[in-house]
Amino acid sequence: MRRAIAVALFELKRIFQKPQSYLLMFGMPVLFTFLFGGLFTGGSEARPNIIVVDNDHTNLSDALIGELKNQNIMKVSMENSAQAMELFKDQKVTGYIRIEAGLEEKLMANETPGITFVHSPSFTGASMIEELINESMLKLMVGTTASSTYSERTGNDRQVVQEDIISKLASSESAIETVDVTKSKELESMDNITARSAGFTIMFVMITMLLSTGVILEARQTGVWYRLMSTPTSRMELLLGYLLSFFLIGWIQFGILMLISRFAFGVYWGDLLANIILVSSILLCTIGLGLFVAGLVKTTDQQAVFGNLIIVSTCMLGGVYWPLEVVPDIMKQIAKFVPQYWGLEGFAELAVRGGTLIDVIVPVGILLAFTAVFLVVGMTRIRFE
Amino acid sequence: MLEVKDLKKSYGKKAVVKNVSFTIEKGESFGLLGPNGAGKSTTISMICGLIPYDHGEVLVSNHSVKKSPMLIKQKIGVVPQEIALYPTMSAKDNLLFWGKMYGLTGSVAKKRAEEVLEFVGLKDRAKDRIETFSGGMKRRINIGAALMHEPELLIMDEPTVGIDPQSRNHILETVKRLNEKGMTIIYTSHYMEEVEYLCNRVGIIDDGEVIALGSQAELCNRLAGGSVIQLIVENKSDEAIDAIKQLENVSQILHTDETNQLEVFVKNPHDRLGEIVSTAVHQGMKIVSVDIKEPNLETLFLQLTGRSLRD
């Protein structure tokens, strides 16, 4: 086991010592995400598009809508309830705010007024808008309470009115109820930047894994393998060490790329545990593919040519370069036979539909099935001696 | 220390190692001399447990390579014919890595790496990447990597191939020092001088078979004709060759159609030289050069196979 770890750490050191590794592992995927991410969105605006559904139709709801419109952080448009849901489903808008009837009565009775804010889980500006609604409601509430109190107690001490207002303010912490779409089949696909980010991360991890698994071929070519086999290192230890190094290298790349897209492109990845499982199974599948290709060829050059051909073509089929919505039905069916499709499915489940571990079981299972096939073929073809 | 018995290996129908047997005592320095493709590397790979043998047995300290390969690999240090190092890593990193593969712990490996670098004379280049090294320096680290775990038996497969004379001398001296410190050594080469300089016992291998085995003195005594007089002539004639063959003390004449070279095996070459030359001239051959070669491994190989070790 000590030898396996020594092999893994040495391979890690070897890859991260080369400056070109950083370009390939991190520079290229970020660039591709940036380029292709902007391609199919058609000049997306920075401001989120929010629909307001007014079921109250009172002065009070008008005033709230006015407040929201006055704030310049979102585009506000009015629709009825059905249309709003339709538009949200089609991902034409970021979310919608529904104001239920009876706003004034609830406020007067000091109950939580019925305001629902529905948005996709990946919408990062949600909390800001929530706060904005809360603030606007607070203002309205103060106004309402103040005026009613004032009319009831005309001529009374202003001190009393003010005290009342302050106490009302304190008790109105949750002026509205916001609802996240935690799990919804309403949203089908990822927004473009998320999809490209996930896709190109997968693609460049595959390319890196191809290079990494190529070290076995390289070792055979250079005579390093000969020397490895002349040391008292068992085949198990050696294979374990190599697999460990591939897995570690892959995780470092995946993790860093996910963090970069989180902060540079605002991509929301969703449930942490489910992501760990999903990424691990994508990695295993990719390592399997690398070993599979390595088993079919003799030299690292052949492996690079063959492997990259396979990777790029399956990435195109699997929806890495462009959304599958734009391709014909037959291609959509073919896509299901490449691993990348299932990787992206998994990410969509987590990032867009707010899924958890249970929801990615199918993609993870299919990825592991691919892995099993690749590994069985790949490993049996590795020759010792 | 090492016993090799009736070793055989075929690739497909091609028998590469046909019948190789020899034993080596502890502290010995054994040379395996043979031309390209003789089966030296194949024999060595079988001794190290790298490729399985079809027939025979290899015992290292009475342990069978077949039965306990790991135990034996720990005792042996192999210097492969190729440079088996990671070119983008430093000399030190390479040594540390190979040390760990031989089971050394971190601190021991560090200490050994320093010692080995010192020993092969590359301490000042420790942090430089292997790819920046000259051919000779790479060869030295290639040897160093096999010394990390202080093996009982060091097996070197043509460690001086393709390097300049200076590096070569450095390596030969290094090997000599190791042997003097008590390390048992197997040294393969097709350079007779290297084996002559380093090894007390020699096995000559050709076409997968050991054709001569013994100490250098023993082998040279086996040379029936003693020395060789090499004649280079302008016009070779069979009559002339026959005439020389009839002369006293001449045991054998080797020549090929392609070259104008005659190798005359003869005892007391200095006494016989005049007669041989005059006979040749008398028979109408024009002599370009004459060279007397004292009995050595090269002439032995020539006599046994009719070919020279290298072209």
Ligand SMILES: Nc1ncnc2c1ncn2[C@@H]1O[C@H](COP(=O)(O)OP(=O)(O)OP(=O)(O)O)[C@@H](O)[C@H]1O
């Ligand atoms: N894996 C193999 N498959 C088929 N033939 C092989 C294989 N390995 C070696 N041979 C053949 O076996 C013969 C002996 O090879 P080997 O490498 O042992 O020679 P060598 O004495 O080390 O020669 P050199 O001085 O060139 O290194 C050669 O003819 C070679 O072609």
Ligand SMILES: [Mg+2]
């Ligand atoms: Mg060889």
